[in-house]
Amino acid sequence: MDEILKGCINKNRKHQKALFDLYYKYGLAVSMAYCNHVDEAREVLNDAFLKVFERINDYDPTKPFEAWFRIIVIRTAINHFHKQANEIKWTNYEENTNIDIMNEDAEDQISDMSPDEVLKLAQQLPPAYRMAINLYAVEGYSHQEIAENLGISIGTSKANLSKARARLKFLISQCKLFAF
Template sequence: MEEIIKGCCNRQRKSQKKLYQMFYAYGMSITLRYAESRDEAAEILNDAFMKVFSNIKEYDTNQPFKPWLRRIVINTAINHYHKTKKHREMEVLDLSENGLRKDEQVLSGIAYDEIIEMIQHLSPAYRTVFNLHVIEGFKHKEIADMLDIAEGTSKSNLSKAKQNLQAILEKNMT
């Protein structure tokens, strides 16, 4: 791995290709959660790798690579959200503190691809907040700052995302 990083620092295409191939699936597993389609996810991932290659000299080789890459991929997905936000309307709803109801259960019988597909059916605003809060573990205040929205909007969008996912799940299970 160290040799590949050194090669990337020297802008060697062969090393960049190896790094890309090594972490493509990992990066796609992240971007698919934020994108509306596989094509959009690939676009976000390619942008993220361009940032990786541009900033690889700043990577601390004493630290694990995956978390550094993950941070860049997530930030690139958020930047993509901001770029496309003007073309989409953010749904601002009444503040709702409702979490999932008592019938919330672990989705053990559903394949990962099916869950990703369900998440992709959410609106961009709901999908982004859901991913940042539920999957990535950010607090609503942090999400609000990242997305330049009110904290209440983040909470509301999460609540609506959960409701929509539950409706999608119920529809797919019948």
């Protein structure tokens, strides 16, 4: 890995290709958590790799590369999200939700599902909800950090997370209801 990173620092295409091949699947999995479909996730990932190659000198070799790479993919997804913000309607904190939670045990049911099934359900969430739940529950961001990164209020972050959880519970209950 050290040789690949040194080659990337020297802008060696062979080493850049090796890094791309090594981290493509991982990066795609991370970006899929934030994107509506695989084409969008690939676009985010390609942009992230460009940033990695441009900023490879900023990488601290005393820390895991995978963590640094993950942060770049997530930040690239956030930037992509901002570019599409004019198409996304943020939920105001004061709005009421009409989501009907049919099954309060949906959180327990999630343990019976594969990670791919959970990801597919999360991709059915509106982009604002999906971004909030991924940043908070998966990446461990605080509401303050989410608000700063997405340019929203803390209250909106909390509301989006709450509605994302409610919608996921509903989707999980529907999934279990229609399972054969």
